Amino acid sequence: MVRPVESRVDSVMRTIHERLAARSLVPGERLPSIRQLAEQLHLSKTTVVEAYDRLTADGVIEARRGSGFYVCGHPPPLSLSDVGPALDRSIDPLWISRQSLEAAEDTLKPGCGWLPQSWLPDTEIRRALRQIAREPHSSLLEYGRPYGHPALREQLARRLAEHGVAVGAQQIVLTDSGTQAIDLICRFLLEPGDKVLVDDPGYFNFQALLRAHRVQVLGVPYTPSGPDIEALAGILEQQRPRLYITNSAFHNPTGAVLSPLVAHRLLKLAEAHDLLIVEDDIFADFERENAPRLSAFDGLERVIQVGSFSKTLSASVRCGYIAARPDWCEQLVDLKLATSFGNSPFSAELLHELLRKGSYRRHVEGMRGRLADAMGETLVQLRRLGIQPWLEPRGGIFVWATLPDGLDAAEVSRAALAEGVVLAPGNVFSLSQSCGGFLRFNVAQCPPRVFEVLERAMARTLL
Amino acid sequence: MVRPVESRVDSVMRTIHERLAARSLVPGERLPSIRQLAEQLHLSKTTVVEAYDRLTADGVIEARRGSGFYVCGHPPPLSLSDVGPALDRSIDPLWISRQSLEAAEDTLKPGCGWLPQSWLPDTEIRRALRQIAREPHSSLLEYGRPYGHPALREQLARRLAEHGVAVGAQQIVLTDSGTQAIDLICRFLLEPGDKVLVDDPGYFNFQALLRAHRVQVLGVPYTPSGPDIEALAGILEQQRPRLYITNSAFHNPTGAVLSPLVAHRLLKLAEAHDLLIVEDDIFADFERENAPRLSAFDGLERVIQVGSFSKTLSASVRCGYIAARPDWCEQLVDLKLATSFGNSPFSAELLHELLRKGSYRRHVEGMRGRLADAMGETLVQLRRLGIQPWLEPRGGIFVWATLPDGLDAAEVSRAALAEGVVLAPGNVFSLSQSCGGFLRFNVAQCPPRVFEVLERAMARTLL
Numbered sequence: 038m039v040r041p042v043e044s045r046v047d048s049v050m051r052t053i054h055e056r057l058a059a060r061s062l063v064p065g066e067r068l069p070s071i072r073q074l075a076e077q078l079h080l081s082k083t084t085v086v087e088a089y090d091r092l093t094a095d096g097v098i099e100a101r102r103g104s105g106f107y108v109c110g111h112p113p114p115l116s117l118s119d120v121g122p123a124l125d126r127s128i129d130p131l132w133i134s135r136q137s138l139e140a141a142e143d144t145l146k147p148g149c150g151w152l153p154q155s156w157l158p159d160t161e162i163r164r165a166l167r168q169i170a171r172e173p174h175s176s177l178l179e180y181g182r183p184y185g186h187p188a189l190r191e192q193l194a195r196r197l198a199e200h201g202v203a204v205g206a207q208q209i210v211l212t213d214s215g216t217q218a219i220d221l222i223c224r225f226l227l228e229p230g231d232k233v234l235v236d237d238p239g240y241f242n243f244q245a246l247l248r249a250h251r252v253q254v255l256g257v258p259y260t261p262s263g264p265d266i267e268a269l270a271g272i273l274e275q276q277r278p279r280l281y282i283t284n285s286a287f288h289n290p291t292g293a294v295l296s297p298l299v300a301h302r303l304l305k306l307a308e309a310h311d312l313l314i315v316e317d318d319i320f321a322d323f324e325r326e327n328a329p330r331l332s333a334f335d336g337l338e339r340v341i342q343v344g345s346f347s348k349t350l351s352a353s354v355r356c357g358y359i360a361a362r363p364d365w366c367e368q369l370v371d372l373k374l375a376t377s378f379g380n381s382p383f384s385a386e387l388l389h390e391l392l393r394k395g396s397y398r399r400h401v402e403g404m405r406g407r408l409a410d411a412m413g414e415t416l417v418q419l420r421r422l423g424i425q426p427w428l429e430p431r432g433g434i435f436v437w438a439t440l441p442d443g444l445d446a447a448e449v450s451r452a453a454l455a456e457g458v459v460l461a462p463g464n465v466f467s468l469s470q471s472c473g474g475f476l477r478f479n480v481a482q483c484p485p486r487v488f489e490v491l492e493r494a495m496a497r498t499l500l
Numbered sequence: 501m502v503r504p505v506e507s508r509v510d511s512v513m514r515t516i517h518e519r520l521a522a523r524s525l526v527p528g529e530r531l532p533s534i535r536q537l538a539e540q541l542h543l544s545k546t547t548v549v550e551a552y553d554r555l556t557a558d559g560v561i562e563a564r565r566g567s568g569f570y571v572c573g574h575p576p577p578l579s580l581s582d583v584g585p586a587l588d589r590s591i592d593p594l595w596i597s598r599q600s601l602e603a604a605e606d607t608l609k610p611g612c613g614w615l616p617q618s619w620l621p622d623t624e625i626r627r628a629l630r631q632i633a634r635e636p637h638s639s640l641l642e643y644g645r646p647y648g649h650p651a652l653r654e655q656l657a658r659r660l661a662e663h664g665v666a667v668g669a670q671q672i673v674l675t676d677s678g679t680q681a682i683d684l685i686c687r688f689l690l691e692p693g694d695k696v697l698v699d700d701p702g703y704f705n706f707q708a709l710l711r712a713h714r715v716q717v718l719g720v721p722y723t724p725s726g727p728d729i730e731a732l733a734g735i736l737e738q739q740r741p742r743l744y745i746t747n748s749a750f751h752n753p754t755g756a757v758l759s760p761l762v763a764h765r766l767l768k769l770a771e772a773h774d775l776l777i778v779e780d781d782i783f784a785d786f787e788r789e790n791a792p793r794l795s796a797f798d799g800l801e802r803v804i805q806v807g808s809f810s811k812t813l814s815a816s817v818r819c820g821y822i823a824a825r826p827d828w829c830e831q832l833v834d835l836k837l838a839t840s841f842g843n844s845p846f847s848a849e850l851l852h853e854l855l856r857k858g859s860y861r862r863h864v865e866g867m868r869g870r871l872a873d874a875m876g877e878t879l880v881q882l883r884r885l886g887i888q889p890w891l892e893p894r895g896g897i898f899v900w901a902t903l904p905d906g907l908d909a910a911e912v913s914r915a916a917l918a919e920g921v922v923l924a925p926g927n928v929f930s931l932s933q934s935c936g937g938f939l940r941f942n943v944a945q946c947p948p949r950v951f952e953v954l955e956r957a958m959a960r961t962l963l
Contacts, residue, residue, distance in 0.1 A: 110774060134837050135646050157641040163633040166640075170629040177629075178620040180815040183598050213676050213818070216841040224712060228528075229692055245838035249687060311573065347841075352643040355676070355844040374597050375708035378679040378810075381818040384844060 045080055049088035052078065053097070057108065064110030068098060134242065136459050147478050147487045148450070148461030150240075150289065151352055152434065156407065156481055158391075158400045162351060165390040169383075176382035183370045185211025185358075186385035192392050193358055200321065201333035202342060202360065210366050212373065213380045215319050215345035215357040216242065219282065221369050222315055222341055222359065223250045224376070232278040236264060238437070238466035238475070240289040240317070243282050256468035257281075259291060261428045263299035266306070273310040280313045286328040287320040290466045290477035291437040292430030294328040304335050318344040322401045323408065323433045337362055348434075349401055350391055356384040408434060411480040418488045419478065422495065427475070436478045437463075444498055446476050452494035458487055508543055512551035515541065516560070520571065527573030531561060597705065599922050608953070610945045611913070611924030613752070614815055615897065619870065619944055621854075621863045625814060628853040632846075639845035646833045648674025648821075649848035655855050656821055663784065664796035665805060665823065673829050675836065676843045678782050678808035678820040679705065682745065684832050685778055685804055685822065686713045687839070695741040699727060701900070701929035701938070703752040703780070706745050719931035720744075722754055724891045726762035729769070736773040743776045749791045750783040753929045753940035754900040755893030757791040767798050781807040785864045786871065786896045800825055811897075812864055813854055819847040871897060874943040881951045882941065885958065890938070899941045900926075907961055909939050915957035921950055 056062040068074070071089065075082045089106055092098045098106050137149040169177070176186070184190065190206040197204050212218040227233065229251040235243045237256030247254045255278055258265040264283065272278065285295045307314055316331045321344060332342040337360060345357035359369060373379060391397055415436055416426060423441035430436060440446055446462035453460050463475025519525040531537070534552065538545045552569055555561045561569050600612040632638045639649070647653060653669040660667045675681040690696065692714040698706045700719030710717045718741055721728040727746065735741065748758045770777055779794045784807060795805040800823060808820035822832060836842060854860055878899055879889055886904035893899060903909055909925035916923050926938025 134841075135833075138643055138646050138837075138842070151643065154641045159641060162640050166629050166633040170626040170633070176816050177625050178617045178622060178814045178816055180601055180614065180810075183601050213844070214840055214842075216839065220839045242838065242841065245834075249835055249838050347643075351641045351846075353639050353641055353845040353849075355842075355846075370598075371708075372712055374601075375705065375712050376679065376683040377677050378597075378705065379601070379677075381676070381844060381847060382816040383814075383818075383850075384846070386816075 045084045046087045046091065049074070049078065049080065049085055050092055053088070053092060057097070062108055064108050066108050067104075068106040068108065070105055134245075136454070140459055141457075143457065145458045145482065145484065145487050145490070147482045148459045148476075149479055149482060150434075151348060151479075152404075152481045156404060157351055158396070161391060161394070161396050161400065162354070162387070165387055165394075168390055169386055176386050179382065181211075181379050181382035181385065183374060183379065184209070184366070185380055186382060186389060189356075189385045189389040189392070190358075192389060193360075196392075197332075197342070197360055200318075200327055200330055202330060202337065204337060204360050208337065208360055208363055208366055210359045210361070210369050210373065211380045211385055212343075212357040212359060213355045213377065213384070215317060215343050215347065216246065217377070217380075218343035218345070218357045218359045219243070219315055219317065220246060220249075221372055221376075222343070222361075223247070223252075223280075224372055225365065225369055226280055226313060227252050231280070232276050234269075234272065234278040234281040234312075235468065236283055236288065237468045238290055238463065238472050239282075239468075240284065241465045244468065247282075254468060259288065259293065260299075261291070261293045262296035263288075263293070264303060266299060266302045269303065270306055273306055273312060277310065278312060280315065281307070282315045282317065283331075284317045284320065285330055286318065286324050287430065287433030287435070289320070290435055290461070290463075290475075291427060292433050292435045293428060294431060295331070297329045300329040300331055300334050304331065304340075307339055312339070314340045316340055316342045318342050319348055320433050322346075322349045323405060325405060325432055332360065341365070346388060346392075349404065350388070350397075354384045354387050355381065356388045405432065408432065408481060411483065412436070415478055415480040415483050418483070418485075422488060422492055424476070424491075434479050434481055436480060438476055438478065439474045440476065440495065442499060443474065444495055445473055447473065448498045449476070449491070449494045452497050453490050456490045456494070458490045458494075460491075508547045509550045509554065512537070512541065512543065512548055513555055516551070516555060520560070525571055527571050529571050530567075531569040531571065533568055597708075599917075603922055604920075606920065608921045608945065608947065608950050610941050610950045611922045611939075612942055612945060613897075614811060614942075615867075615944045619867060620814055621859070624854060624857070624859050624863065625817070625850070628850055628857075631853055632849055639849050642845065644674075644842050644845035644848065646837060646842065647672070647829070648843055649845060649852060652819075652848045652852040652855070653821075655852060656823075659855075660795075660805070660823055663781075663790055663793055665793060665800065667800060667823050671800065671823055671826055671829055673822045673824070673832050673836065674843045674848055675806075675820040675822060676818045676840065676847070678780060678806050678810065679709065680840070680843075681806035681808070681820045681822045682706070682778055682780065683709060683712075684835055684839075685806070685824075686710070686715075686743075687835055688828065688832055689743055689776060690715050694743070695739050697732075697735065697741040697744040697775075698931065699746055699751065700931045701753055701926065701935050702745075702931075703747065704928045707931065710745075717931060722751065722756065723762075724754070724756045725759035726751075726756070727766060729762060729765045732766065733769055736769055736775060740773065741775060743778065744770070745778045745780065746794075747780045747783065748793055749781065749787050750893065750896030750898070752783070753898055753924070753926075753938075754890060755896050755898045756891060757894060758794070760792045763792040763794055763797050767794065767803075770802055775802070777803045779803055779805045781805050782811055783896055785809075785812045786868060788868060788895055795823065804828070809851060809855075812867065813851070813860070817847045817850050818844065819851045868895065871895065871944060874946065875899070878941055878943040878946050881946070881948075885951065885955055887939070887954075897942050897944055899943060901939055901941065902937045903939065903958065905962060906937065907958055908936055910936065911961045912939070912954070912957045915960045916953050919953045919956070921953045921957075923954070 071082050071085045075085045099109050137146050190209040193209050194204050194206045227250050232253045234255050236259040257269050332340045341361040343359050424438045427437045450460040450462040461477040463472030464470045534545050534548045538548045562572050600609050653672040656672050657667050657669045690713050694715045696710050696715045697718050699722040720732050795803045804824040806822050887901045890900045913923040913925040924940040926935030927933045
């Protein structure tokens with residue numbers, strides 16, 4: 038087709054319109070300077086000036102004093118899936134969360150991160166509700182105190198002391214969840230563009246959360262005794278991350294436990310490089326014996342501990358906590374009020390009622406025994422299918438294991454999903470996408486049918 | 501004192517150290533370029549290069565390839581009080597919130613934004629708790645669905661329809677509070693540095709919340725029928741804000757109601773300037789007759805409605821909602837999961853149980869009658885003291901009024917606080933700090949002693 042004669046000015050305008058159509062230029066973005074574009078297109082600056090003037094008159098672009106020309110309109114809103122690299126949906130962390138949360142009643146969820154309803158203390162919770170309904174002074178109506186329920190904070194301080202973290206109630210801030218606790222800390226400590234370190238593999242929601250803070254996420258390889266200290270030293274030297282987010286006792290997804298040696302070296306490196314650490318202690322009550330805690334070693338100088346009872350009591354009653362330096366607590370409370378006007382006093386009251394009773398301790402002990410049995414059974418079943426555990430966890434709810442024959446976990450997961458079983462493929466947990474042969478199993482969500490479906494899914498994937 | 505002989509290089513180094521000590525240069529900040537500093541200090545570039553090299557060797561500053569020299573170390577963490585202009589604590593919004601939340605039992609709080617416990621349906625809440633404790637299918641244990649409790653969302657959709665907002669349950673996302681709802685929307689729509697418009701005067705927590713998003717907050721004067729449309733047009737033209745956050749029915753703090761004319765003009769301007777709007781409808785149930793809703797006029801195209809039941813049912817049971825375009829809801833749910841892993845299913849269940857009963861409607865009707873009486877009494881008492889209401893509100897809980905004799909509301913508030921009465925001085929609500937003679941009164945929190953203390957506080961301030 039012969040193009041009709043086009044003036045040079047028209048051709049510049051067309052170029053800009055084409056870039057807009059292809060979204061290589063987006064609303065709010067700065068255009069090339071007049072000189073740059075003139076050089077690029079081998080045209081005179083006058084031609085470009087004329088084209089920009091006409092595009093401005095058309096309302097396509099706008100001049101901003103002293104700063105050049107910009108595409109009119111606002112940039113598109115933040116989408117978590119846009120911020121990071123595009124992922125196959127079957128290994129998109131948010132998608133896995135939503136699959137597990139939206140799953141139909143009869144779906145099996147060995148890939149999810151929580152216990153089945155039948156393992157949780159339904160009777161005790163109902164009893165506590167009736168107790169609160171009777172108790173004339175319970176907090177059913179008013180906003181809570183800025184730091185949260187005072188008696189619950191005292192209780193949490195005593196619990197932390199049992200784990201070797203010496204802390205007063207004035208260093209504990211209640212939140213609506215462990216996730217909200219980490220979110221507040223990120224708001225407090227991070228600037229957009231900062232670098233933040235997570236474990237690879239590590240809990241996938243940390244990645245989703247950090248994307249919402251527009252920070253750069255770096256991964257440190259995780260070993261059976263904690264983060265790889267050599268690799269960590271190199272990253273701290275070269276990349277200078279601001280914050281490291283990890284879990285200590287029963288690391289998610291590997292089930293590993295931090296060794297005292299690694300804990301000590303990690304804290305020395307953190308001090309040398311001014312690295313702050315968030316230790317997510319959400320699996321604490323699954324431990325039979327206390328593993329080292331970064332917060333205990335460090336005395337909450339540069340470590341902040343967060344936790345909640347979503348795993349051991351109820352995920353429906355939302356209540357988490359932050360244990361941190363007192364001056365940071367003050368600022369975190371201001372941020373909490375500004376962004377949520379405080380956590381639920383009612384949930385705190387219910388949690389306080391449940392923890393107050395000896396029944397919580399008995400419930401947790403029973404749960405540990407039951408988990409140990411389920412762990413043993415799951416390991417047997419996995420080995421029968423040729424699926425190799427990365428380590429034999431000392432407790433907790435997760436087994437991290439490799440598929441045989443180089444099978445791809447995402448493919449196996451897709452095949453299992455077709456039969457109503459939600460698996461957790463390894464790359465969901467891996468920033469470097471280097472865990473394609475792994476799956477994470479929740480031993481409390483592994484009835485026999487899981488392994489039947491898994492066996493068929495593996496066979497189908499091999500074909 | 502005679503200064504010892506100092507080399508030119510030393511003097512440059514001393515200059516940098518002095519700026520660091522005075523915090524006119526802070527960790528993470530870029531230093532002046534070598535050429536700039538040489539010109540500024542009338543020294544050769546070689547001298548500055550030498551000084552920068554020695555400061556680099558000392559670990560005080562660092563070179564970043566292609567981008568100049570930066571002060572070593574991390575910037576200090578975000579403090580809400582640092583981000584905005586420094587305010588007298590007595591007119592610092594966060595301080596007022598914390599005063600009200602931390603107040604002792606016998607403190608009177610005419611300055612707070614909620615109803616006294618005795619006005620809230622304690623008996624009904626206790627009954628609903630017992631009902632939930634009995635009901636075998638209630639959500640006491642598991643995480644909720646991503647959007648939140650389906651039956652409650654259906655209920656909310658029907659309520660919105662009664663207010664003229666035609667919306668399906670798939671356009672409703674549950675949150676843990678109205679504040680969290682606005683926070684998620686800000687995360688979704690705003691970039692740091694964006695401009696956001698609020699009412700002046702307006703609800704103070706919007707300012708605190710927006711500071712946490714590092715955006716530039718602009719104010720539009722509020723009139724008895726809504727925002728000043730002339731002023732708004734000018735601001736949209738010149739400043740191009742991205743978002744406007746307001747309440748429609750019973751504006752906080754003025755008690756004003758949006759007129760249909762202003763609502764229509766506002767929406768036309770919003771369309772012309774691509775302005776998005778958050779309408780916080782938290783006072784909806786205090787209305788006797790429905791005032792215009794931006795979300796009803798606009799059909800949720802560019803308006804997002806948020807609300808909660810903290811004011812009419814309980815502030816202890818945290819549950820709010822967002823009503824928005826379906827594509828935005830999807831993204832907001834992803835953000836909610838990433839940053840809080842979902843709202844409390846238990847609170848949603850309790851709210852659902854309370855709203856299901858005819859008793860909620862009766863409770864709210866009774867409350868409106870009681871508020872009308874309290875409003876009448878408060879207006880009489882204020883006029884007796886020469887305090888002039890800005891308008892006579894048609895309902896709601898607030899009276900916005902000017903002190904006589906040019907009295908300063910912050911001073912009067914300080915004097916009243918000494919007698920255990922927390923007032924809300926006007927400048928807490930004013931971005932331009934132009935409401936120094938105003939106080940906001942919560943008519944439900946105004947027993948006779950409030951006016952006795954107020955009278956003495958005014959007399960003392962006059963002296």
